[in-house]
Amino acid sequence: MSWRKDQRRAERGYHHGNLKEALLQAALDLIAQKGAAGFTFADAARMAGVSPAAPYRHFRDRDELLSSIAQRGFEQFEAALTAAWDDGRPDTITAFERVGKAYLAFAREEPAFYSAMFESGLPADADPALLAASERAFGVLRAAAERLAALAPPGVPRPPAMMMALHIWAMSHGIASLFARGDGARRKLPMSPEELLEAEVLIYLRGLGFQADRRAEAADAQEKPAGPWGKPK
CATH class of the missing domain: 1.10.10 (Arc Repressor Mutant, subunit A)
Incomplete structure (x- = not known):
């Protein structure tokens, strides 16, 4: 804001x-x-x-003031991630890449909110409204990971979506905190933070057995009837 x-x-x-x-x-x-x-x-x-x-x-005190700021930050964060995900259109991989870019953009454009959300030391469960806002934001990543997990190639065990969501969240958060914020490290990179995140996710997916380019499979999967969390039946 x-x-x-x-x-x-x-x-x-x-x-x-x-x-x-x-x-x-x-x-x-x-x-x-x-x-x-x-x-x-x-x-x-x-x-x-x-x-x-x-x-x-x-x-009540400074913590309640910080909690209110963090809650607003998570609400704006959720809106940014939801808009980027756009229910997986036009295909899962493209939409997933947009979510990563939106994550980094929020950290860069709203550093004060980002700091209140992740660096204030406030326990999220101390405030039900803050906890709910943070869970809704993470829910966007979880839903995207569910859709992505459904694209596992034949013969490759489908990875748990929660595990994927947590791993990719950790990657996004690490790059955002180190390289994508105005108050972050000044280390020069041979690529943009967005390119670094894209490369990390690609390596991660290959490690799980995904092929390098899944756009065709993503389009095929989205033509099938969807089950819970958008997972093809």
Whole structure:
């Protein structure tokens, strides 16, 4: 979420009647500057232009403020991944590659949200709304992995979709954290983060017994009746 400076000035402060949004934006600004662990509740209040006691009108403490930011981040993350997946159109492999690119793009374009989501140290199960939002976002990867697992060649054991989803999530997250963020490592790469992820996934799929190019099989599989999670019957 990007706000102009004049918008932030206009919406900060309880006297404008929008204290909650002002605090959320102030916290996002602080995360962008100092990281998810680099500011206090009082810092957020000061940046929002209110007294140290004012934030307690909306948030129990700093963790609840961070949790709200992380929840919003996961909601936007889910929307980005869902749009990229597009129910596997025009074929599973192409759509899956788009999901990977969307993952990296979100980390690059929304580093403050990404930090709150993954680097704040908040246990996801401490807040039911945050847990639900994170599970919905991961559910997009899980559904895509289900569709991908269904393309296993004849004679090759079908890998568990949850395992595939977790492995590919780990690859995407590692590349995003190391190379695809503005605050990440400055190591020069011989390829773009997107190309690096594509190569990693290709090597991973080959290791599971998939052929290098599965687009034709993906198109064939999608013509069959679909079962749960889009898996061909």
